[in-house]
Amino acid sequence: MNEDTQPVQPSDAPKTRLLVLVRRWWFVPILLVAAIELGLHAWQTRTVMRPEDWAAVRSTLEAQAQPSDLVVLAPSWLGPVGRMHLGNGLMTVGRVARADESRFSVAHEVGLGSARSPALAAWPVDQEQRFGSLRVRRLRNPDPRPVIDDLVAHATGAGMEVSTVRGGVPQECAWRPGPPVTGTLGFGPALPGDRFHCSRNAWVGETVNADLDYAPRRCIHAPPPGGNEVLRLRWREVRFGARLEGHHALYVEAERDRKGTPVRMAFSSDGKPLGEASHEDGQGWVSFGFDTPELAGRTGELTAEVSSPRGDRRTYCFEATTR
């Protein structure tokens, strides 16, 4: 008896039958993929976001969102469409170019379907409303750390003095209004119309910087002059809390090659050092912070000195708050 004529053992029978079935009909699931793909294509390409849904979302948020609340869009590619429909009143620069989420007690997340913002994944959902395919979720920050004073908001001629200091001699940077200046890819952050003009075409002022992840960050552009020269920023009146917290980075193309020298920023108040932060290329948008218990509840001046061994392409930008 050769192998071909051996009887099938009862225990092997189902396996053999399955094998025969697979050998005969193997092409069916493969060809089904063609139909499934066509169906998926039709499903995925239908329009799901209607203008009336966006209008309803806008009305809802305008009624519910407080100025101190965060409004975010998910997934992130929804940003331009969401900002177009929701407008500047809801999509403020403080929200879209925020330093982080910690300062917000409440967030309103506008998501397409089940899409969520990764930064808010741990925030409990208080409420969810549906507007067609869009969902508005009200989220509560489990660990909010409210801001007492925002140093970026004081980056004006009225709120701040700026100078460059060489050999102990300060040279004032003049606050002048004017038109903004921009460029194209590689230009760096836009020069705001109103800014401090320093020597060698350097400038200081509030802008929106693209960080190492190409995310927008509202910050004070404060490039160190390089060498022994420092850039000094002095806020006239800051309401202090128990901590001074901030974030800093360089413009993405200035730090992504990791070839620049570190940037150091030293904070002091009334001549008393509060702390130092150092930023190295490749770190991206990172946080720093110092305890300031002795200043908590007081209002006073605050000085920051920014320096770096070399000044070439040190497009440094930072934000700081008191908490």
Add this chain to the structure above:
Amino acid sequence: MKKLFHLPPEVGWRDHLFGALMAVGVTAWLLVTADAIGFARDEGFYFRAATQYAGWFKLLVSDPSQAFERAAIDRFWGYNHEHPSLVKSLFSLSWLGLHEKWPILRGASDAFRLPAMVLSGVAVWVTYLFGARVYSRRAGVIGALLFLLTPRVFYHAHLACFDLPIVAMWTLCIYVYWRSIERGGIGWALVAGIVYGLTLETKHNAWILPAVFVPHAVLVMRNHLRGDWKNQVLRVPMSLVAMALVGPVVFWALWPWMWHDTAARLREYFDFHFNHVYYNMEFLGKNYFDAPSPRGYMPLMILATVPAITLLLCGVGVGSQVGRAVGWMRSWRAKTLVEGTRPTYPNVLFGLAALAAISPWLFTKTPIFGGTKHWMTAYPFMALFAAHGLDLALNALGASMGRLPRWAPVVAKAAVMGVVVAGPLAITSHAHPFGLASYVPIVGGTKGGATLGLNRQFWGYTSQNANEEYLEEHARKGAAVFIHDTAWDSWARMIDEGRVRPDFRGVGAPHQSDYAIVHHELHMNEVEFQMWVAFGTRAPVYVVAHDEVPVVSIYRRP
């Protein structure tokens, strides 16, 4: 007459005629759909190059001796000399002939783009012939269709660039080489040498082709290689010799820039491509701008941009051939191998052609900025394997319907072929003109691609869509428009041809503009942030979207 339409089993002139008709159909389809695609950044450079080269062609006719002088060559051929001249010369001659001298094509861009469209048709033609000769005519047709019905292929096929031309020449060169092996003779060898030269003159991918031909030739000639060495020189396929000797001569002869100071200019050419600058490219939400490139880029981008049914059937076809290869190896080891007199191993050739095309992206030093276009040379061969896979599936379907009436399997097979082609056709036609933003259903379509953090475009070609959908109607007369990533030559051509309102004034910075457009790419975000500062708004007035995914945003000065 009946004899004329009778298809003999051997592939012959009727198949060439059919392939040529497919090529004409493809060219016509591309031509009528080309208006929807704005001018890509590189096209702007090649329009300029073609226009300059036209000056030399005119000089060649009016004063041939002066045309060959170095001063004239440097003047006309100096621009964009980092790329060979053949395809740009075709753009130039097409523009001179079909637009300037005889205005057959209304738009200059149609004339510039036509040669690449024709070559796209040639790629389809050769793919059909390959499939028909190696598998079946049915496989040839399916292979040709599945190749064309890939969104990225269809997009690039419209452009006055080198990407589809090199796909066509790569495939043609491999086809001619294979025919030379199959048929033998000095005639085919010479044709192979000339076609290889033309391929070298099309794009630098051609320098990889020896990695396809040499291993294949070794396989074909292996029995002779085991003989005494005295006979080996004569056993090297003549086509390889011709490609080594004639190819570089054709390459040099058709590129005037290389006629003077050849060694230094060749060195410059190789240096440029061996040390090519890295441009930005987003992959899985991260921007890559330098080595190391992610190893997963090529496989995942193929998965995300080629219809799943094409890839699955390709897997079936490859799997079947791998199974056969294993059996072949066993027989060869056991010395029981029985083969025909002149085996040419076309499946091995297809595999080598596809592998050689994608293999540079297995190395982390290879830049990824071109997206999928740089390895599209693999796609005709992947489509052929897919067609083979479908052939096998249809045969199995036919076998399973043996007890039914004769018409039943015929109808069933036709229906299956229709469904297999319908998906890629629907996906590809829907992707137009946003071929670079489009992703296939397996990753969730365009929305899925965006969610995964895959690049949505490059080359700034969508400014035309911004004009069509918003600016044309809403912008004031003489408005200044920031054109972002669109090359100036591309913008000027769009103005010239009325694709963008002619009264618009292009500017190079958002703060100079009344309307600023941003082409959404991860590394371009900074430009949008500049607009927020310059205009004091985060809300665009209009967003050009594909499947609701933003492609271009338009900001207006308040």
